[in-house]
Amino acid sequence: MSPVRVGLIVACLVGLGVLMHPVSGGAQSCPGGRLLLLTNGRIHTMDAQRTVVSRVRIANGRFVEVGDAAGSGVGCTDTIDLRGRTVIPGMIDNHFHVQLVGSRPGYETRAIETAFSIAEAQAVIRERAKTVPEGAFITAIGGLQPRQFVENRLPTLAELDAAAPRHPVYIHVSFNGPAVTNTLGKRFFESQAIPVAASGLIEVNGPTWNALDALRANWTLADTKRTMQQVFGYFNSMGLTTVHSVLGSQDRGPAQYFGWNEQRPMQELQREGALTLRLRLYFNTGPRVDGKPGNPRLADVLDTLWPDLGDDLVKTAGIGEHVVDWPLEGAVPLGDEYYQSVRQVARHGWQMMEHSFNEPNHAARADVWERVHREFPITNLRWSIDHVNTIEPPTLARMKALGVGVRAHGWRFLAGTPGQAGPPFRLLLDSGIHVGTGMDGAQAAPIDPWLNVYYMVTGRNVRGELINDGQQITRQEAVWLYTGGNGWFSRDEQRLGTVEPGRLADVAVLSADVFDPRAVPDEAIKRVHSVLTLLGGRIVHGSAAALGP
Ligand SMILES: [Zn+2]
DSSP: OOHHHHHHHHHHHHHHTOOSOOOSSOOOOOTTOEEEEEESOEEEOOOTTOOEESOEEEETTEEEEESTTOOOOSSEEEEEEOTTOEEEEOEEEEEEOHHHHHTOOSEEOGGGGGOOSHHHHHHHHHHHHTTSOTTSOEEEESSOOGGGSTTSSOOOHHHHHHHOTTSOEEEEOTTTOOEEEOHHHHHHHHHTTOOOOTTSEEOTTHHHHHHHHHHTTTOOHHHHHHHHHHHHHHHHHHTEEEEEEEOOOSSOOHHHHHSSOTTHHHHHHHHTTOOOSEEEEEEOOOSOSTTOSSOHHHHHHHHHOOTTOBOSSEEEEEEOSOSSOHHHHHSSSOOHHHHHHHHHHHHTTOEEEEEEOSHHHHHHHHHHHHHHHHHSOOTTSOOEEEEOSOOOHHHHHHHHHTTOEEEEEOTHHHHOBTTBOOOOHHHHHHHTOOEEEEOOTTTSSOSOHHHHHHHHHHOBOTTOOBOSTTOOOOHHHHHHHHTHHHHGGGTOTTTSSSOOTTSBOOEEEESSOTTOTTTSOGGGGGGOOEEEEEETTEEEEEOGGGGOO
């Protein structure tokens, strides 16, 4: 489904205050409360036995009965006939830069990441144009690469004109560009003294940064909320119901741009009851204040907040993905400022996630973490190393002994080459360390978790090249990394990630049976999505009617 339609559905649901759909049965008063029964499905619970059941009963936002005998119970029961569809627990992305998405100007068009040819990209833009006010910018910024299109190039000005003759269009690769625009966009950028080639191309770095600034000139908090909400709808359309939000980013933050702090749009959406994703908040204490050493941001967080503060929808989780300034953190060996900061995190009993690419990064961390651990044990603090493109077994064993987990990210589906692959999914799973996955979207990587599932299962990048051979995992394992495997990181393993009595009733009803290679050949995994997504038992994407006759 296009993000446009998703956005509309979400907006309608929120606008009407209708979040538990009447499915069958009337609107009579229900002393026993409203119950929801899902029947006739292939519900992969992702519990320890990997049980598959046909029915579950939901009450007050949680699963209360799971199994083929689940009944309607006492009270008014709505029933959804799943019509044999495959169902999985709501998916969790364990590392995502939410504010990066929210601060994107224009009418963001995330479905571009599921376009694998110029014609498909044109179709996405054409669809988007139907609901964007005439003259407003249709944008797609980050999370895309020319190589995702079979033509191995960006669309041209003429191709964008053909898709959206009445809207300016701006498509921007990764962090710095390049970007491409159409005739209306070219007219706008040239009026701002930003050079645009006849082909529509805007060069990397300077010109693309200026283009983003120009697009943000009249950007408002309401625009950010609209964008965020619409992108959250896109998450829901893929089956995602929880995101670990990594605050802070390499981008200039909204405070510099717009004068509000980066959590404010999320706060307001929460207050308005408009969040359709559970958020787990991580605090990026890395950026230096006025370029000075010391770590006042970290002291602020540790002195004023505590982890696991909040509720099932939004709660604080930890420090990350940078505890100190990134260049310091990348230095090997790590210096005293790093040691002192990490020591404070452990001393205060906080969780920490850390950007850590490769073996020298991990080994340097293990040295410091083991030293800190002798003074303030970290075994139960759920620390993690994030991204982990490579790791050597001895270092992995050291991390495992510390109780540290690995968040392995699949962004090399998009960016990876035969010499630049990983993470070593097979090695990680076989090691027995806590492991989960995500995409680290949406600047370097897409959001769509099924692109990552495809990568984990096949070892192939978006060009179809086998780049991660020997590290493939099964479809069951890949989906588990997105569900049960991710519960542990935010201390949600008793709440999220599996379909079991007492857990929060988040599920995704899939477009196809991704566990059956005959129904979904490897190449088709990239096209899987959710046709019905429930968050705490309420519909946040799709409709029961769409499940078919
Ligand atoms: Zn990172």
